[in-house]
Amino acid sequence: MSVIAQENVRGESVFKDISADDEEWQPTEIESLCMNCYQNGTTRLLLTRIPFFKEIIVSSFNCANCAWSNTEIQSAGRIQEQGVCYTLRVRRKQDLNREVVKADSATTRIPELDFEIPPFTQKGSLSTVEGLLDRAVAGLEQDQPIRRATDPEVAEKIDGFIQKLRKLKEVEGEFTLVIEDPSGNSFVENPVAPQRDEALSVVHFKRTVQQDRQLGIKADEDQDEESEGNDLDTMRNEVLVFNTNCPECNAPASTNMKLVQIPHFKEVIIMATNCDSCGHRTNEVKSGGATEELGTKTTLRVTDPSDMTRDVLKSETCSVIIPELEFELGMAALGGKFTTLEGLLKDIKDLIVSKNPFVCGDSSTTDRVQKLTEFGEKIEKIIAGKMDVHVILDDPAGNSYLQNVYAPEPDPEMTVEKYTRSFEQNEELGLNDMKTEGYEEEN
Incomplete structure (x- = not known):
């Protein structure tokens, strides 16, 4: 029976990376009781480390009498x-x-x-x-x-x-x-x-x-007796910080989270992650409430440069449509964002033009580059107020928002339409139990 050498305990770690090439690193064998036939079997213990994770203990039991076997793992940490x-x-x-x-x-x-x-x-x-x-x-x-x-x-x-x-x-x-x-x-x-x-x-x-x-x-x-209202008050008044990993380099990073009340709309959760290792930054917004019963389609007629300062909450489920450019941005393409209309248009331009891998290199063509360049120029004209367009936010979850600068009075340049989601939209949102009548009758 092999044992863990004392110099391993006091010197280098007893946990080693998983490797099929290290023949010297053998599991520890212990004679133990079989819980199936109650005779003695053999338990093998292997202390190992999983790359990019942590240390674990792998145990494997085998009984030579009844052939019963069992394998399980336990975390070696807290x-x-x-x-x-x-x-x-x-x-x-x-x-x-x-x-x-x-x-x-x-x-x-x-x-x-x-x-x-x-x-x-x-x-x-x-x-x-x-x-x-x-x-x-x-x-x-x-x-x-x-x-x-x-x-x-x-x-x-x-x-x-x-x-x-x-x-x-x-x-x-x-x-x-x-x-x-x-x-x-x-x-x-x-x-x-x-x-x-x-x-x-x-x-x-x-x-x-x-x-x-x-x-x-x-x-x-004391924690058991705390009310949910106190927790919500804490979230509203403080910026919460929790540890996470950078989505780009996987290095440890921190995410800031804040619960914000948007006037004439609802509460949203804004999260921002900054990575000190690679400098990557992400901003994301989540709805603080559940999926609404009806979808929302908001249409704004952009006629003045001042429209660029309107606040925009675009959820992950929201599509952005500009009919005059024959352009539609599908849901989740930019993720959730809380920004201004100008910021949203600049993000669209960056996604379609600046960060497009087909604009430069061997994969680019003159025709494709010209079309994307013209699209970017049109976006700049919209931002500068030199081109009148309609910007449509279509969110089947009903969790997107475009600021009404005339609130609480109606906005003459903006319409908000509520609609019933289709079965396909419910499927996309993961609402499988919310079937439309037409679908149930048809099937």
Whole structure:
């Protein structure tokens, strides 16, 4: 049986990076009781470090008597200050090979199948995306023989769902894997680290009191008695700062968050991230409320340079249309923004012209460059008040806003139209349960 050498404990770290080439680094073997046949088996412990993540302990038990085996992982560190949520868009088969650390406190979801594995129902595991799918299939198949005997109808439905899970491994279409862990000790591999992974988003969040209790963290009695109103007052009066990672270089950075009340509209959350390492800056705005019952289409007739100073709140779900330029910017193209009309037009120009990779280099053509240059010149004319246009903000979520400078009186240059969302728009917003009557009758 191998042991951890004392010089390793007192000298270099006992946690080493995962490597198949290091033959000297062997797991520690411990004789232990098998919980299946109650005879002695062997537990192997490996203390290792996952690149760009942290140290973990991998344990694997095997019983030579009954052939029962079990593998799980435990974090070698403490519970993190914030929880973490990984959202991975699986687009190709290579994504199935990404390493995944799933702590036992993590919730695993596949929204496309309405599938969820609740926290503390599985032991922690070190696997891949494909391994998670296989483990989910094995868990569902475990009691199928009993179900087929006692409840054939339920067993048949579960068989159909198992086939859907297995078909995900063929990656015929995109699907989403969400791992939300309040302990902050789960992880999904970024194969291009430290560069940004376009298919993977990482969000850190503050745990609720209930999540602290689930993790065994005793909350102060005073905190339990605090009202939600006090929390909201704190957010309104203070700029909150929390740690995150830069979306460009993945270096530690800080994000400032402020809850702001927009007159004659609603509360919004403004977030700004500055990275000291690479200088990257991002500004993002989120609606402080839920999705509205009706979508909103706001049309402004721009006739004067003073219109450029109007405040604009463009949510992630809002499209921007300028009919005179035959231009439409789809939702999420610029993300959520709280700016002025001039700032929005400049951002559109930067996105379409200045930051367009096809304007320069071998991929550029004279015709394409000329068209983009003319588009940029027209945007500058609009900003200077030399060209009258209509600017339309079409937001099916109803969470975008364009300032009415005549408020509370009606604005003669602006119209606001409320409309019922289509089924396709509800799908885009993730409101799958909000079906239109026409769709239900047709199907």
